[in-house]
Amino acid sequence: MQRPEPVTLHCSVADTQLLSSDIYRIKLATDSGFFPDYYPGQYLVVHLQNNESSCFSIASSPRENQQQLELHIQKLKDSPNSQQLFQEIKQGSLNISLPQGRCHLPPSIDSQQPLLFVAAGTGFAQMKSMIEHCLHIGHQGEMHLYWGARTPGDFYLPNLPIQWSGKGLHYHPVVSEAIHEDDWCGRHGLLYEAILADRKKLLNCETFISGSPRMVYTTYDAMIENSFPEKSLSSDVFDYAPRK
Numbered sequence: 001m002q003r004p005e006p007v008t009l010h011c012s013v014a015d016t017q018l019l020s021s022d023i024y025r026i027k028l029a030t031d032s033g034f035f036p037d038y039y040p041g042q043y044l045v046v047h048l049q050n051n052e053s054s055c056f057s058i059a060s061s062p063r064e065n066q067q068q069l070e071l072h073i074q075k076l077k078d079s080p081n082s083q084q085l086f087q088e089i090k091q092g093s094l095n096i097s098l099p100q101g102r103c104h105l106p107p108s109i110d111s112q113q114p115l116l117f118v119a120a121g122t123g124f125a126q127m128k129s130m131i132e133h134c135l136h137i138g139h140q141g142e143m144h145l146y147w148g149a150r151t152p153g154d155f156y157l158p159n160l161p162i163q164w165s166g167k168g169l170h171y172h173p174v175v176s177e178a179i180h181e182d183d184w185c186g187r188h189g190l191l192y193e194a195i196l197a198d199r200k201k202l203l204n205c206e207t208f209i210s211g212s213p214r215m216v217y218t219t220y221d222a223m224i225e226n227s228f229p230e231k232s233l234s235s236d237v238f239d240y241a242p243r244k
Contacts, residue, residue, distance in 0.1 A: 007036045008047075008097045013089050014068055020156040023122060025059075026071045026089060028096070035066045040133035041104030041126050041208060043236065044069070047095040049088060052081050055100065055240075057126035057210065061133040072125040072156070103208060103234045105130050113141045116205035118191060118219060120148045123210030124157070126236075130208065135167050144170045144202060148191040148211070150177045152184045172198070191215070192222040199226055207233045213241040 015027040043057045059070040076082035088094055103126075115134065117127040124147055134143060145164070149155050152175055161171040174194045178184040187194050191211075195202060207228070209216050216237040224230055 004037050004039075004099050006045075006097045006100055008095065009035075011069075011094050011096055013092050013094065016089060019072070020153065022075045022077075023156045024073050024075060024089075026073055028069045028071070028094065029067060033067070035069055036098065038062055038099030039104035039107065040130040042099040042101040042129075043126070044071075044096045044098035045100055046085060047097065048081065048084050050081075050084050052084070054081055054085055057123070057129065058098070059125035059128045061129050061136060070125075072122045072128075074122050101236050102239060103210075103236045105133060109134075109139070111138075111140045114202075114205040115139070115141060115143045116195075116202050116207040117143070117145045118148075118195065118207065118209045118211075119145070120191060120211030120215045121154065122156075126210045127208065128157075128160070131164060131169060135164065135169075142170065142201075142205075143168065144172065144198075144205065146172045146174060146191055146194055148174045148176060148215075151175060152178060152182050152186075190218075192219040195219070196222060196226055199228075203228060205232065209233065209235040209237070211237075213237045217243070 009030050009032065011028040011030050013026060014029040017025040019025050038058060040061050043055050046054045056071045056073060059072050075086055117131060119127045127145060131145065145161055147161065155173060165171045172194055174187045174189060174191050175184050176190055178188055209219055216235045220233055223233060
């Protein structure tokens with residue numbers, strides 16, 4: 001199946017929900033009725049009125065005749081583009097183009113393939129699309145989600161991965177800066193440290209990584225140094241922030 005070509009659309013903002021102190025769930029509806037096809041894990045580009053653009057993973061898993069798309073967007077108080085974006089969200093409409101990105105589930109995935117999803121912060125949105133698609137199609141291979149956050153409060157949809165766990169996903173939340181007041185009983189440290197600790201059961205996984213370029217390359221290097229096959233590691237960072 002050929003990768004869908006990007007299409008530019010005018011969208012209305014169907015819903016805005018504050019999920020944490022600065023992360024919003026934004027739902028978009030298209031004036032044309034249905035969104036074009038995309039692969040689980042792809043992203044869209046928002047074209048701002050100031051001629052700048054911003055990219056966001058599509059948190060929704062693809063469905064036939066899809067009428068809404070979900071985004072997870074962090075509001076950055078020191079970013080003019082972020083301020084512009086939220087002004088346009090408040091106005092109720094956005095111009096977007098989609099689909100974009102090569103880090104996604106293949107159209108015909110092996111139903112037994114083990115999958116490893118690694119996300120920091122709002123990188124969770126990309127993993128949500130892929131995980132929900134796998135659950136929808138009844139994927140039989142083992143699936144692991146490692147979601148990293150600075151504090152427990154930064155897991156902005158804390159119950160959703162727990163619900164997935166009831167359907168067979170292995171969920172591993174990792175906190176890097178928990179303090180005593182957080183009463184956090186889960187794993188501490190960096191994402192790649194947790195992955196390496198569980199290395200033996202993850203080596204055969206197809207791996208998807210989402211986060212800042214620094215986080216992605218740190219995780220990638222650690223995994224390569226510990227015998228994870230390079231061809232099994234995917235991230236959009238490799239395209240938009242390649243190493244020189």
